[in-house]
Amino acid sequence: xxxxxxVLVGLGNLGRRLCEVLEDKEALLQQRYxxxxxxxxxxxxxxxxxxxxxxxxxQVAQLKREGGSIADYPQVGRHGWAATALVAxxxxxxxxxxxxxxxxxxxxxxxxxxRTAMNRGMHVITPNKGPLVVAHRELHALARSHGxxxxxxxxxxxxxxxxxxxxxxxxxxxxRRLEAVPNLTTGLMMDLLAEGLSWEEAIAQxxxxxxxxxxxAWDLEGWDAVAKLVILANAVLNFPARxxxxxxxxxxxxxxxxxxxxxxxxxxxxxxxxxxxxxxxPEMYRLSVTPTALSADHPLGTLGSKQMxxxxxxxxYGTITAIIDEPEPIPSAATMLRDLLDIYVSSDR
Amino acid sequence: xxxxxxVLVGLGNLGRRLCEVLEDKEALLQQRYxxxxxxxxxxxxxxxxxxxxxxxxxQVAQLKREGGSIADYPQVGRHGWAATALVAxxxxxxxxxxxxxxxxxxxxxxxxxxRTAMNRGMHVITPNKGPLVVAHRELHALARSHGxxxxxxxxxxxxxxxxxxxxxxxxxxxxRRLEAVPNLTTGLMMDLLAEGLSWEEAIAQxxxxxxxxxxxAWDLEGWDAVAKLVILANAVLNFPARxxxxxxxxxxxxxxxxxxxxxxxxxxxxxxxxxxxxxxxPEMYRLSVTPTALSADHPLGTLGSKQMxxxxxxxxYGTITAIIDEPEPIPSAATMLRDLLDIYVSSDR
Numbered sequence: 001x002x003x004x005x006x007v008l009v010g011l012g013n014l015g016r017r018l019c020e021v022l023e024d025k026e027a028l029l030q031q032r033y034x035x036x037x038x039x040x041x042x043x044x045x046x047x048x049x050x051x052x053x054x055x056x057x058x059q060v061a062q063l064k065r066e067g068g069s070i071a072d073y074p075q076v077g078r079h080g081w082a083a084t085a086l087v088a089x090x091x092x093x094x095x096x097x098x099x100x101x102x103x104x105x106x107x108x109x110x111x112x113x114x115r116t117a118m119n120r121g122m123h124v125i126t127p128n129k130g131p132l133v134v135a136h137r138e139l140h141a142l143a144r145s146h147g148x149x150x151x152x153x154x155x156x157x158x159x160x161x162x163x164x165x166x167x168x169x170x171x172x173x174x175x176r177r178l179e180a181v182p183n184l185t186t187g188l189m190m191d192l193l194a195e196g197l198s199w200e201e202a203i204a205q206x207x208x209x210x211x212x213x214x215x216x217a218w219d220l221e222g223w224d225a226v227a228k229l230v231i232l233a234n235a236v237l238n239f240p241a242r243x244x245x246x247x248x249x250x251x252x253x254x255x256x257x258x259x260x261x262x263x264x265x266x267x268x269x270x271x272x273x274x275x276x277x278x279x280x281x282p283e284m285y286r287l288s289v290t291p292t293a294l295s296a297d298h299p300l301g302t303l304g305s306k307q308m309x310x311x312x313x314x315x316x317y318g319t320i321t322a323i324i325d326e327p328e329p330i331p332s333a334a335t336m337l338r339d340l341l342d343i344y345v346s347s348d349r
Numbered sequence: 350x351x352x353x354x355x356v357l358v359g360l361g362n363l364g365r366r367l368c369e370v371l372e373d374k375e376a377l378l379q380q381r382y383x384x385x386x387x388x389x390x391x392x393x394x395x396x397x398x399x400x401x402x403x404x405x406x407x408q409v410a411q412l413k414r415e416g417g418s419i420a421d422y423p424q425v426g427r428h429g430w431a432a433t434a435l436v437a438x439x440x441x442x443x444x445x446x447x448x449x450x451x452x453x454x455x456x457x458x459x460x461x462x463x464r465t466a467m468n469r470g471m472h473v474i475t476p477n478k479g480p481l482v483v484a485h486r487e488l489h490a491l492a493r494s495h496g497x498x499x500x501x502x503x504x505x506x507x508x509x510x511x512x513x514x515x516x517x518x519x520x521x522x523x524x525r526r527l528e529a530v531p532n533l534t535t536g537l538m539m540d541l542l543a544e545g546l547s548w549e550e551a552i553a554q555x556x557x558x559x560x561x562x563x564x565x566a567w568d569l570e571g572w573d574a575v576a577k578l579v580i581l582a583n584a585v586l587n588f589p590a591r592x593x594x595x596x597x598x599x600x601x602x603x604x605x606x607x608x609x610x611x612x613x614x615x616x617x618x619x620x621x622x623x624x625x626x627x628x629x630x631p632e633m634y635r636l637s638v639t640p641t642a643l644s645a646d647h648p649l650g651t652l653g654s655k656q657m658x659x660x661x662x663x664x665x666y667g668t669i670t671a672i673i674d675e676p677e678p679i680p681s682a683a684t685m686l687r688d689l690l691d692i693y694v695s696s697d698r
Contacts, residue, residue, distance in 0.1 A: 033520075172686050299672065328667075338521070341520040
């Protein structure tokens with residue numbers, strides 16, 4: 001039995017649900033893979049807790065469900081103990097960085113947590129797009145120089161293994177065109193508008209469902225899809241794109257009549273993230289995020305409001321489409337477990 | 350630069366196309382992965398050729414395109430030199446076993462080639478279902494005992510990474526239900542019958558397109574789909590199924606009126622391979638291969654005649670569907686290259 005010591009930074013929905021998944025899967029991980037997972041440290045915005053003996057996953061999840069802080073964890077919780085300090089001090093094998101995207105602050109403190117963990121010889125797993133958008137190559141180089149792994153399959157399209165498929169299963173291929181519908185909120189909004197709701201009604205409904213968070217600008221203006229496309233471009237296409245390289249069209253202000261007309265034609269609008277190989281410079285890609293009417297025979301043309309997908313158009317593997325139906329948000333959290341097993345389970349098991 | 354020495358057994362369409370892909374990708378493999386691939390030996394049904402300096406990939410492919418035998422390869426080709434003898438004598442790192450399914454002969458000589466290669470410390474890659482259907486567990490155990498890898502991503506659904514996704518990206522999940530449409534011939538036949546062709550006309554057209562080979566019984570009676578489901582069950586579900594455990598329904602003798610009526614309802618028939626977890630015995634699965642009318646909102650309900658797909662219904666990763674559009678047969682051959690890179694390229698690259 002191998003014990004893996006984890007530090008988890010970020011205990012919002014993603015982090016809390018991961019605790020629940022890890023607890024549910026404890027016996028299976030031991031039986032199937034001979035792995036015992038121990039959460040030795042955790043941090044939220046109010047403080048941290050650390051104990052080499054391991055925190056109780058159920059208790060951590062319950063604290064967070066009840067609106068508390070990990071700083072309130074009995075005995076070992078401390079208010080004001082920052083995540084960066086925890087990562088600098090904890091003895092652990094893996095950092096799970098699950099805090100929300102925070103590009104206004106240069107992806108901090110996630111970026112510092114990740115750098116610190118790598119410098120201390122820890123593997124890093126993150127579903128947080130921020131650090132990848134800001135420092136993709138730097139973080140990969142840092143991981144390599146310390147002989148640790150850096151995994152982020154959860155950054156794009158929730159539980160869909162889009163990065164994994166793109167990096168591993170497309171090896172040796174030339175990807176001529178990559179299409180993705182990686183954002184749920186915009187798809188739902190455009191569906192609601194096509195059904196005849198006003199913009200305000202659609203916003204209210206998306207918020208009630210829980211799909212829309214905050215003021216929604218990150219999703220609705222296309223920034224979320226842009227960030228995901230930038231990560232796909234760097235990871236899968238080996239193309240060093242930045243946010244500003246993506247031609248972005250917001251769905252804010254779209255004419256509902258346009259959406260309704262598309263529906264009558266049997267088409268469905270989705271915010272399509274697209275990378276197209278430049279025919280004159282095969283190492284270059286043109287990147288865009290655009291509300292696009294997809295016909296039913298497009299590989300992503302029948303996506304429902306809880307579905308995301310990606311299409312790889314390749315030279316030697318044909319055209320491969322992968323779609324996830326994510327009726328609840330658990331798959332996005334579970335990607336961290338997938339990444340963990342990618343590190344610790346040999347590739348032919 | 351690392352040199353990988355390959356022995357290729359089977360130079361039908363799959364083996365020949367692999368030679369073409371390897372030649373096309375030679376520069377890319379060196380630049381992207383630092384790998385030089387050298388085909389030191391090859392065998393077909395008439396003989397073998399071997400040289401430590403490497404055979405010329407272009408010349409091998411051309412020999413086969415012109416209907417010749419590898420035994421005619423200048424200087425180093427020998428008529429009557431059996432594949433089993435080649436594998437027993439060649440100094441190589443990897444056996445690529447690409448001969449056709451031959452269950453009448455107990456999957457021989459492929460099975461002997463694979464065992465011999467593993468015993469001699471070679472990794473084994475095969476898109477041949479025969480050895481896996483006959484000896485899945487034995488071959489995995491043998492590979493483990495010799496510290497070599499055994500990969501067969503090309504056995505199911507052509508170039509679709511169905512095995513890879515199921516084994517790696519579904520780790521830690523419980524797969525409650527697995528659906529696959531892994532056979533092209535039956536889908537094409539049912540489409541043609543639904544369009545109004547007679548059975549004889551449909552057979553003739555499928556043969557003219559090149560989809561139907563031999564008498565077609567292996568495909569049309571569902572054996573091909575059964576074999577693929579057995580491989581998925583063993584590899585992905587960890588369920589030790591055999592061919593006789595699958596409830597099989599042939600498409601031979603189907604009433605065209607039934608197919609035409611489905612089309613009028615907006616449904617499409619496909620030969621569906623299905624594994625369903627037994628609610629009373631979660632480690633058990635019920636396996637079947639059945640012509641099934643799929644509605645357009647089924648994840649595999651819009652597959653065209655060149656498309657195959659698989660659906661994983663899981664507990665923690667939602668429902669994940671993967672579909673390949675394989676307009677030409679190259680992807681099936683390229684899976685051997687994918688498997689090769691899975692062995693030689695570290696999992697975080």
